[in-house]
Each structure stands twice: as structure tokens, then as C-alpha cells.
Amino acid sequence: MQVAKSDPLTGAQIVMRALEEEGVDTVFGFPGGAVLFLYDALYACSSIRHILVRHEQGAAHAADAYARATGKPGVCFATSGPGATNLVTGITNAYMDSVPMVAFTGQVSLDLLGRDSFQEADITGITLPVTKHNFLVKDVGDLARIIHEAFHIASTGRPGPVLVDLPKDVTAAKADFVWPPKMQLPGYRVPKNGHGVNVPQWVEVLSRSERPVIYAGGGVITSGASSELLKLAEKCQIPVTTTLMGKGCFPEDHFLSLGMLGMHGTAYANYAVTNCDLLIALGARFDDRVTGSIASFAPQAQVIHVDIDPAEIGKNVLVQIPVVGDVRQVLATVLPALPELKHEAWLAQVEEWKKQYPLRYERSDTQIKPQQVIESISNLADDQTIVCTDVGQHQMWAAQYYRARRPRTFISSGGLGTMGFGLPAGIGAQVGRPEANVWVIAGDGSLQMTVQELATITQHDLPVKIAIIDNGYLGMVRQWQELFCEGRYSHTRITGPDYVKLAEAYGIPGYRIEDPGQVREALEQAKAMEGPVILDFVVCCEENVFPMVPPGGSLTEMLGNGR
Numbered sequence: 061m062q063v064a065k066s067d068p069l070t071g072a073q074i075v076m077r078a079l080e081e082e083g084v085d086t087v088f089g090f091p092g093g094a095v096l097f098l099y100d101a102l103y104a105c106s107s108i109r110h111i112l113v114r115h116e117q118g119a120a121h122a123a124d125a126y127a128r129a130t131g132k133p134g135v136c137f138a139t140s141g142p143g144a145t146n147l148v149t150g151i152t153n154a155y156m157d158s159v160p161m162v163a164f165t166g167q168v169s170l171d172l173l174g175r176d177s178f179q180e181a182d183i184t185g186i187t188l189p190v191t192k193h194n195f196l197v198k199d200v201g202d203l204a205r206i207i208h209e210a211f212h213i214a215s216t217g218r219p220g221p222v223l224v225d226l227p228k229d230v231t232a233a234k235a236d237f238v239w240p241p242k243m244q245l246p247g248y249r250v251p252k253n254g255h256g257v258n259v260p261q262w263v264e265v266l267s268r269s270e271r272p273v274i275y276a277g278g279g280v281i282t283s284g285a286s287s288e289l290l291k292l293a294e295k296c297q298i299p300v301t302t303t304l305m306g307k308g309c310f311p312e313d314h315f316l317s318l319g320m321l322g323m324h325g326t327a328y329a330n331y332a333v334t335n336c337d338l339l340i341a342l343g344a345r346f347d348d349r350v351t352g353s354i355a356s357f358a359p360q361a362q363v364i365h366v367d368i369d370p371a372e373i374g375k376n377v378l379v380q381i382p383v384v385g386d387v388r389q390v391l392a393t394v395l396p397a398l399p400e401l402k403h404e405a406w407l408a409q410v411e412e413w414k415k416q417y418p419l420r421y422e423r424s425d426t427q428i429k430p431q432q433v434i435e436s437i438s439n440l441a442d443d444q445t446i447v448c449t450d451v452g453q454h455q456m457w458a459a460q461y462y463r464a465r466r467p468r469t470f471i472s473s474g475g476l477g478t479m480g481f482g483l484p485a486g487i488g489a490q491v492g493r494p495e496a497n498v499w500v501i502a503g504d505g506s507l508q509m510t511v512q513e514l515a516t517i518t519q520h521d522l523p524v525k526i527a528i529i530d531n532g533y534l535g536m537v538r539q540w541q542e543l544f545c546e547g548r549y550s551h552t553r554i555t556g557p558d559y560v561k562l563a564e565a566y567g568i569p570g571y572r573i574e575d576p577g578q579v580r581e582a583l584e585q586a587k588a589m590e591g592p593v594i595l596d597f598v599v600c601c602e603e604n605v606f607p608m609v610p611p612g613g614s615l616t617e618m619l620g621n622g623r
């Protein structure tokens with residue numbers, strides 16, 4: 061039975077009530093004419109905090125990082141037309157990394173739809189391929205139900221962004237607030253308990269394996285399976301490598317941790333995967349940045365693949381033991397049956413690789429090395445510290461040298477590789493986890509893409525610490541030009557503003573650090589300061605990220621792996 065809970069409300073008020081029902085405490089957004097009534101209803105709504113960004117892309121990235129940091133869906137608002145299209149990069153970013161998000165966009169009134177009206181954009185059409193689902197609300201009576209469905213779809217199964225497009229007259233029209241008593245989505249089924257978990261088969265395959273490796277992705281974090289993963293690794297003595305999205309799902313200071321694998325993974329992770337006889341893939345999707353050449357990826361291994369999304373299984377690699385299900389549920393099912401195992405020879409071999417090919421860089425007394433900055437941030441961090449990165453070399457150095465110890469503490473744009481993600485992500489993470497120390501590790505190129513969000517930090521008093529790895533280049537592209545275009549640096553030299561003055565202009569303390577001897581002290585001081593800080597680390601400008609698997613190469617063909 062459906063129960064009307066109040067007198068008729070406007071569509072805009074229904075949105076607020078529905079958000080409250082969903083437990084939403086924060087919205088990131090930017091107003092406009094088409095969302096005038098929505099913002100008017102927000103004005104009267106004391107339980108929802110609105111973070112006014114400076115560009116809608118920032119709202120989407122902040123909502124995305126809020127979701128990654130908290131596990132709750134992120135919510136953003138934008139007006140119609142340009143507001144909505146400005147969200148698209150952020151929505152796509154969330155889609156590629158399977159992040160739960162609900163984006164509300166204003167739309168022109170129903171009678172103006174399809175007439176090239178002022179600020180009209182077909183945002184449901186535009187976002188069709190980059191949302192898990194989207195809705196154009198045509199009847200205010202459907203609004204509460206649609207919002208409930210949007211949150212359900214965004215946050216269940218393989219999470220992802222859902223967009224709700226709200227014509228202006230729908231937000232003005234009135235209806236009873238009717239919260240749907242139960243979810244009725246017959247076409248949408250979420251696998252849970254693990255379709256096809258054959259426990260005796262797992263026992264047999266694991267017991268027989270001499271050289272097993274666990275390859276863990278973002279799905280481990282999404283499903284909350286970190287402690288099950290730790291139990292599996294320790295009980296069966298299996299080394300664990302993670303993807304960029306999986307960083308933090310397994311403590312990177314654990315002796316069984318191999319760090320990240322793939323293009324800029326550790327040499328020892330890549331050797332272990334190439335030589336393993338059993339690869340247990342958990343909530344990971346065999347991205348090309350991970351596998352390199354598919355033909356030579358884990359060539360001797362039987363593959364177990366656990367994923368909530370059946371479309372991922374067998375998409376890129378042949379899988380002998382497919383399991384569709386929630387990683388945590390699946391591991392909880394098999395763990396009690398698995399025997400305690402030892403793989404002494406294998407672990408000794410892995411140790412040998414770790415010793416022979418550690419991550420390393422040449423230190424300098426005169427120039428700051430980017431790796432040094434990240435290593436120092438890692439050394440200063442506690443378990444709750446959250447690091448958000450931009451995209452480029454600094455991101456890969458962060459993946460290599462920052463040791464994440466807990467899930468939801470390393471936030472980075474993986475699938476889309478979106479420059480400009482870091483700063484708004486830092487905002488979203490800090491708003492979601494106010495008690496945590498939040499660091500943004502930014503490239504000087506990436507930072508300039510969403511630098512206006514510094515004003516958001518100031519306006520909302522967010523104590524985000526920003527470390528700019530300032531190499532004066534679009535470094536990652538420069539590295540490719542050095543390696544693959546005979547050093548022709550076509551348009552990758554980039555200037556920036558004076559970041560100390562820029563910080564000052566936004567009311568944020570800013571410091572430039574050029575001496576390697578001052579890196580640690582600067583970071584310590586920034587950490588001790590209460591509000592936001594910008595540290596501009598002027599680093600050695602032509603440093604490269606190694607090891608590196610050339611695109612399409614096999615994992616053992618690493619450049620700069622110490623051989």
C-alpha cells in the first residue's frame with residue numbers, strides 16, 4: 061500500500077524529501093534558471109549541505125570522490141544545457157570507475173522540449189552511453205519513485221552514475237509525496253551470492269597450485285571484501301597485486317603485497333603474474349593498462365574470475381573458473397572450506413624479485429625528485445589519510461610510492477584518466493570524511509584544468525592539502541614523446557601561474573619548495589596547519605616513470621626495471 065505522507069509538494073520539494081529519504085547529506089552543484097525551483101527548495105532544506113563549485117565538472121568529480129571516500133552515492137546538481145553538458149566528463153569518469161552517483165540536471169519545460177529552446181540539451185541522449193541508467197521525468201507524480209529507483213540502480217550491483225533530468229515545469233508542479241514502499245524493477249537483477257561458486261573446485265584448484273597470485277581490483281573495495289581478502293591471502297599464503305582502483309584493498313605494507321601491476325606496476329608484480337600458475341582475479345576487469353599484450357598475460361595460469369558484472373567475465377581473457385557475484389559473499393563462502401597452505405618456494409622467489417627489482421629512483425641533493433615528495437607524503441600519512449591524485453606521471457608515482465593501507469584512501473581516475481580530477485576529488489573526499497587528512501597530489505598541467513575549485517575550498521573552509529608536482533611539462537605525454545617520438549616534445553612544455561601568488565589570491569597559504577632537503581619539513585608543516593595549504597614542489601623536469609611496459613607489450617618487457 062502506498063502512503064501519502066504530506067500535503068501536495070512541488071516537484072522541487074519532492075526532490076528534497078526524496079534525498080532526505082535516501083540519507084543524502086551533501087549535494088555538489090551549480091545553479092541556473094532551469095533549476096531555480098530546485099535551489100529554492102534547497103534553501104528551505106536544512107538537512108542537506110550544498111557545496112557550490114565553480115564549474116559543473118568539479119561538482120561531478122567531487123560527488124564521485126565523496127562516493128569513493130564514504131561508500132555512499134555522490135549527488136550533484138546542474139542546470140540545463142551548458143550546466144548539464146559540463147557534467148559529462150565527470151559522469152563518464154564515474155561510469156568508467158563504477159562509482160555510484162546520482163546527477164540531477166535541470167531541463168527546459170516540457171512544452172519547450174525538442175524546439176532548440178534556450179539552454180536545451182538532450183542530456184539523456186548525450187549521457188546514454190556513460191550512465192548506468194538515465195531518466196527524463198515527465199510527470200511530477202513519478203518523481204519520488206524515479207529518485208528511489210535512481211539511487212537503487214546507482215548503488216547496487218556494479219555501481220555507476222544515474223542521471224535524472226528534471227524539466228522546469230515538473231519541478232514547479234505539485235503532487236503528493238508518495239515514497240514507493242518497495243522497489244519494482246523486474247528487468248534489473250543484482251547477483252549476490254555468487255552464481256557458480258563451486259567450493260570443492262576452489263579447494264582443489266588452490267590446493268594444487270604451486271604459484272598462485274591474487275589480482276584484486278576496485279570491486280574488492282566496493283563490496284567491502286578487504287578483510288576476507290586478507291584472510292584468503294594469509295590462510296593460503298598467496299601474494300596480492302592490485303590495480304590502481306584496488307589500491308588500499310590490501311595493506312601495501314604487508315609482506316604478501318606486490319603493489320600495483322601493469323604498465324607502471326612493480327617489476328615483481330609483473331614477474332609474479334607472468335609466472336603464476338593460478339590467477340585469482342577479484343573485482344577487476346583486466347584493463348589493457350594491466351594486461352599489456354593479452355597473448356602473453358599470465359600465460360601459464362588457470363584463471364578464477366569473480367565479478368558482480370557477468371559482462372566482465374571472459375571479456376578480455378579466457379577464464380577457466382568464472383564466478384558472477386559479490387566478492388565478499390563469494391570469499392565468505394569459500395574461505396571456511398579452504399585449507400591452510402604454504403608456498404615457501406614461490407614466496408621465496410617473489411622475495412627474490414622484490415630484492416632484485418625494487419621500485420627505485422636516483423636521489424639528488426640539488427633537485428627534488430617527484431618520487432621523493434610522494435614517498436614523504438606516504439611516510440607522514442596515517443591509516444585514515446586520503447590521497448586524491450590527478451592524472452599523469454605524478455599519478456603513477458603516487459600509485460608506486462604511496463603505500464595505501466586501507467580501502468577508500470586512494471582516490472584516482474583510472475578508467476577515463478581525467479586530468480583535472482584531483483582537486484575537486486579532494487573537495488569531495490574532505491566533505492565526505494571531514495576528520496581525515498586529505499592530500500591532493502596534482503600535476504601542474506592537471507591542476508590548471510580545474511584550478512578554479514580553489515575558491516570552493518576557501519568558501520567552504522576545507523582543510524585540503526595540495527601538493528603540486530610541478531615539472532613544467534605535461535609530463536606523461538613528454539615521457540611518451542621521449543620514448544616513442546625520438547624526443548620531439550610537441551606541445552608538452554606548459555607554463556603555469558606563480559602558484560604561491562595564486563594560493564594567496566584564493567586566500568590559501570602557499571609555499572614553493574625547490575630544495576630536496578626541505579621536502580619533509582614543508583609537508584610536516586602543511587600537515588600541522590589547520591586549513592588548506594598549497595605546496596608547489598618544483599621538481600626535476602625530465603624524470604620518467606619506471607618501470608614501464610610499452611603499450612601493447614608483454615608484462616616482462618619492462619623498460620627501466622633494473623636489468
Ligand SMILES: Cc1ncc(C[n+]2csc(CCOP(=O)(O)OP(=O)(O)O)c2C)c(N)n1
Binds near residue numbers: 455535536
Ligand atoms: C582531460 C585530459 N586531457 C588530456 C589528457 C592526456 N594526458 C594524459 S597525462 C597528461 C599530462 C599530465 O600532465 P601533468 O598534470 O602536468 O602531470 P605530469 O604527467 O607532468 O605528472 C596528458 C596531457 C588526459 N589524460 N586528460
